Amino acid sequence: MTGTTGSTHLADPRADCVADAAGGVTFDIAGHDSGGAAEPVLVLSRRGAAPADEVRLPLTPAGEGRVRAVLPSTVELAEGHWDVSVAGRPVRPGVRDVRALVDRRPDRSRPVGARVPYPAADGHLAVRAWLRPRHAEAGDLTFGGGGCTVEGLLYGAELGEGAVAEARWGREVRQAPVEGGEDGAFAFTLPYGPLAEPRPDGQRLWQLWLRPAAGAEPVRVARLLDDVWDRRNVFVYPESEGDGFRAAPCYSADNELCVRVGPVA
Template sequence: MSDAAPTPAPAPAAPPRVDCVADSAGGITFDIVVLDTAEPVLVLRRRGGSGGTADETRLPLTPAGEGHMRAVLPNTMELAEGRWDVFLDERAVEPGVRDLRALVDRVPDEEGGVAVRVPYPTADGRLAVRSWVRLPHAEAGDIVLGEGVCTVEGTLYGAETAAGAVAEVRRGGTVHRVPAGGEKGGFAFTVAYDALAEPPVAAEQLWELWLRPDASSEPVRVSRVLDDVWDRKNVFVYPAHQGEGYRAAPCYTTDNDLCVRITP
C-alpha cells in the first residue's frame, strides 16, 4: 500500500471578468480578456423566463485590441423587461469595471416611452443587466413630505396629462384616486396617508402608485429608472410620518417602482 498523499483536485477556474460601458441611448459594450472558449459568444439570459428564444440574447465576441474581445448590445436590439444574467459558454461572469456615467441624469429621446439597461453586480457577485421597457413612462422626481401627506413630482414620457388626470394608489383590489396635474411634460399629485391607513393597521401594507394621464388613458406605473441605480429599495429611504396607530412613508421596490408603505 502506498503512503503517497492523494493528488489534490485542481482549483476551479475563476469566473471570467467582464468590463462594460453603458451609453445614454441604451446600448452596452462588454469587454473581456481572451479565454479558451468553444464558442465566442456572450449570452444574456432572462431570469425566471420560460427558456425560449425570447428569453435569451446571444452577442458575438470579436477581437478588440491585444488580449481582449468585445460584444455589443445595441440600443436597437429589444431586451424584454427583467433581469438578464450574463454567461460565457454557460459560465456566469463576474463584473469588472462598470462605466455608467452616461446614465446619470439621462433625458431619453424616445417619443413613446423609455428603454433602460443597467449592468449591475448580483448579490452573489455575478454580472447581470436590469432592463426596463416603459411605454409610456412616468419618471418620479422630487418627493416632498408634508404633515400626513407626500407630494410626488415627475416627468411623463410618451404621453401628456390632460383633463381627468388622476393618480391611482392601489393595493390588491382597492384603489384610491387623487387629482393629478402638470404641464410641459410634468406631473404632480399628493397622497394623504390617512386615506390609506384605515384602522386597524395590523400588518405592513404596500400601496402602488400609478398615473392615469387623462380620463381615457391606461394607468402608467410611477417609477424612477433614468439613472444608474438598479435597485433603489435600500438606497432611497424617506422619513416616516407617525399617524394614529400607523407609520407611513414613500418607498421604492427592488424594481424601482414607487409605493407608499404603511406599517403598524
C-alpha cells in the same frame, strides 16, 4: 491562459462594462484565447424565462488580449434580469461605467428602455432591463402636512382633463389630483391619512399609478432612468406618524414607487 487548436478557452472571464445614454452596453472581456475555430459569443439569458430567452452577441478582438461584445440600444430586452455568460461560464463583473445613465431624458415619443449592468447576489454579472411603452418617471419627493409630493415626467402619454394619481392596495383605490407642466412634467400630493383607513393592523403596500386623463389607462410610477438597479435599500424616506399609523414612500424590487403604511408599534 493557453488555448487548444479547434476550441475556444475562456478561464475566469471578467467583463468591464460601459453603458451609454441611448441604452447600449459594451462588454470588454479579458482572458480570451482566440485560437478556436468556433465563433465565440457572449450570451444574455433572461432569468426565470420559460421557454429560454437568450440574446447572443458576437465577440470581436479588442486588443491587449481582450474581446468585446456590444449590446446595441436597437436590440430589445424584455423586462427582467439577464445573466451574462461566455462559453457556458458566468462572467464576473469588472469596472462598470454607468455614468451616462444618470438623469437620462429619453425621447418621450418612444418606448422607455433602460439597461443597468450590475453585480448579482451570486457575484456574477447581470443586466437589469426595463421596457415600457408608457412610463411615469418619479423624480423628487418632498414631505410635509402628513403626506408626500411626487414630481416626475410622463413618457408615452399626454396629461389631459381629469388626470389623477392612484394609490392601489388590493381592490382599494385612493386618488389625488395631478398638476401638469411642460414636456410631460407632473406633480401630485398624496396624503397618508386616507391610506390608513380603516386603521391598519398590519403592513399595507400601496402601489402608485398615474392616470393621464379621465378614462385613460393608468401608468405605473417608477424610477428607472439612472444607474440604480435596485432602489429598496438605497432610497430610504422618512416615516410620518399619524393617528395609529406610520407611513413612508418606498421602492419595490422593480424600482416602482409605493407607500408603506403600518400600525404604530
